[in-house]
Amino acid sequence: MISKFLNLEAEKQDRILNAAMKEFTQKGYDNASTNGIVKEAKISKGLLFHYFKNKKDLFLFLYDHSTEKLINDFYQELDLSERDIFERLKKIMILKSQMLNRYPEIFNFLMAAYLEGSPDVKNDLDHNKAQFLQENAAKIFDQMDTSKFKDGVDIQRAIHTILWTLEGFSNQVMQKVKYSGGLQYDFSADFDEADVYINILKETFYK
Numbered sequence: 001m002i003s004k005f006l007n008l009e010a011e012k013q014d015r016i017l018n019a020a021m022k023e024f025t026q027k028g029y030d031n032a033s034t035n036g037i038v039k040e041a042k043i044s045k046g047l048l049f050h051y052f053k054n055k056k057d058l059f060l061f062l063y064d065h066s067t068e069k070l071i072n073d074f075y076q077e078l079d080l081s082e083r084d085i086f087e088r089l090k091k092i093m094i095l096k097s098q099m100l101n102r103y104p105e106i107f108n109f110l111m112a113a114y115l116e117g118s119p120d121v122k123n124d125l126d127h128n129k130a131q132f133l134q135e136n137a138a139k140i141f142d143q144m145d146t147s148k149f150k151d152g153v154d155i156q157r158a159i160h161t162i163l164w165t166l167e168g169f170s171n172q173v174m175q176k177v178k179y180s181g182g183l184q185y186d187f188s189a190d191f192d193e194a195d196v197y198i199n200i201l202k203e204t205f206y207k
Helices: 004-005 010-031 034-041 046-051 055-078 085-102 104-113 122-140 155-180 189-207
Strands: none
Touching: 004 010, 004 046, 004 055, 010 034, 010 055, 010 104, 034 046, 046 189, 055 085, 055 104, 055 122, 085 122, 085 155, 085 189, 104 122, 104 155, 122 189, 155 189
């Protein structure tokens, strides 16, 4: 079914996806209505279900599509020739900030999906998030210059510590987003705070 959607002209695809993104972001998965989506997209409900078998199918496709869009652009712009692990992490934070401003609707949807607790989609989302973290951690830490680490440091465990620290920090930020009410949250202070943690980790592990 989804293959039929992918064969649509780009304008119609974007109209449907943008309408779905708006509905899910504003109302959450459980309260989102396919009636609202088709009205916004100016298509019939039968046509929507011609492409997606149900609301869950649409939501998970939109999550994967949005993630893939950001990841493709992210790796096109990320300078992987920078082999210092901490300098690369700082460049990643700058790039994330730029992409947050460039694609606010996608970031808002993905943030809403991150906080989504509906049992209909939570297990699928948790699986996709875990797979995403595993795949991209390997890329981010690929071909690092390990010569700057202190003598005797277990490099693999050090990298795991760096990853877990920043992942824990990210989870803490998302809890703040959740309790702040969400979609207009300003991440600038959190990017600055993450930079502080990166410098602490650098002082801990580097000569």
